Amino acid sequence: MLIATLICSDEACAEETEVVTPDLAALDVAACACGCTLVVLGVSDWTEARLPAVRALAAAA
Numbered sequence: 001m002l003i004a005t006l007i008c009s010d011e012a013c014a015e016e017t018e019v020v021t022p023d024l025a026a027l028d029v030a031a032c033a034c035g036c037t038l039v040v041l042g043v044s045d046w047t048e049a050r051l052p053a054v055r056a057l058a059a060a061a
């Protein structure tokens, strides 16, 4: 899974959102709530992003 950071293409909106997707091709149809298209700012790997959080939870328990 991938985590994509998206931003609205409308400068007046500029809403940022994160989307978890197995396939970047799915982001082609992503749209902001305002109706404008979303532009990909960056992509992170879900597994790498999750590991530190999992370890932190285990340590706290």
Ligand SMILES: [Zn+2]
Pocket (backbone or CB within 6 Å): 008, 009, 010, 013, 014, 015, 032, 033, 034, 035, 036
């Ligand atoms: Zn928007």
